[in-house]
Amino acid sequence: MTKEEMKKKLEVSKLAIFGGSPAFPEKLHVGRPNIGDREVLVRRLNEALDRKWLTNRGPLVQEFERTIARYTGVKHCIAMCNGTIALEIAIRALGLKGEVIVPSFTFIATAHALQWQEITPVFCDVRTSDFTLDPSRIEELITPRTTGIVGVHLWGRPCDILHIEQIARKRNLKILYDAAHSFGCSYNGRMIGCFGDAEVFSFHGTKFLNSLEGGAVVTNDDDLAKKIRLMKNFGFDGYDTVIYIGTNGKMNEFSAATGLTNFEAIDQFVEVNRRNYHVYKRELAGIPGVHFVEYNEREKCNYQYIVIIIDETKTGLDCNSLVKIFHAENVLVRRYFYPGCHQMEPYRSFFPHAKMLLPNTERYSPRVMSLPTGTSVQPEQIVAMTSLLKYLLRNADSIKSTLKKA
Ligand SMILES: *Cc1c(COP(=O)(O)O)cnc(C)c1O
16 A cells, blocks of 8 residues: 555544455565575475485585574584474573573563473563563572573574673573574674574574574584484484484475575575665654664664564554554564463463563563564555554544444
8 A cells, every 4th residue: 555545544434444445455474484596496405306315414404504503603503393492402402400591571482492391481571672681680580490591582682692691600500592583683793693502593484584494503512512413313323323312303405495595595685674674764763652673783683573662651552452453454463472471371370470570571562563574575565554553543542432332
């Protein structure tokens, strides 16, 4: 929809949520896959088929691992079938047990990867500057059972690595970073991937770099890397020898082919995402009650997540209503991450009072909205989406009363 068409939609009753036709004929998504050169991909797939080597550390997986390791400046990359298994294996290989400190303001897999192996996630609040772990709230959560910290580089914004590492060193804790959002981002000029005891990437279809499904553990620790390699392949060390407990975390050749091909296009993906980010930033500037979460552009960024925070007291419409209205208009904004892991099962039942210690998570997670971007989203569409948002907020009172009647 163009700005002109937007103007025609002057009456609130013509909004799709009230029965009008959607402003956008086709759905706009958050996290549509970024796809590289198809011909190159098909060639790689054919080569894999010709080789008849489809999994078990084939040449494409090995090449993908070398590529990721080189790019992130880390010694070891162990590619896996997805980010969740990569987290689970990294947690186990690091010897985490008992309690582990982790934000609640994250995708549920971060907490599940711990609880799945009977490790208690101890939810820590986030700071409001970037919604990553608040280092000043970590130490109060440490008990004799605490073995580690899992930080999350939320929306491609690195955690306060410096302070987290100071605490971990002082208290003798392991550090793992969930870097699922942060492939291609840097912290103090060094690529995310080389920090902590290990970091985990996800290459899921919605992520900046995708291998269909996929993930990886990256680490500079030789022994840890060796252990993880065994663990992701049932503990096999040679044909008939198992020397470790393990599971099946292997990446397959088709995923590696996709990951390698997409990797070759990441500069283009960043360029498109960066362009989109700046259009959003320009169009959303100065709207009362709409806080645009910025990237630190002195660092490398993947610009994969466009996030706004809605202050209902100033916008007149709450995030939940806006999400419903946008969905009706075919703008599939997402609530990353609402309501926070501590509000979901089993954690909600395990820790009914967790929210007492999570004021920022409680306050901000109901207000976050991720907006569509990526290689499928054009600047004109962004202008139209943001015009729609501005229209909604200008007419907040009348929309709210119509919503109440509906
Ligand atoms: C996507 C994601 C994961 C899980 O990765 P998968 O590859 O989908 O298993 C874990 N943590 C965060 C923060 C994520 O966004």
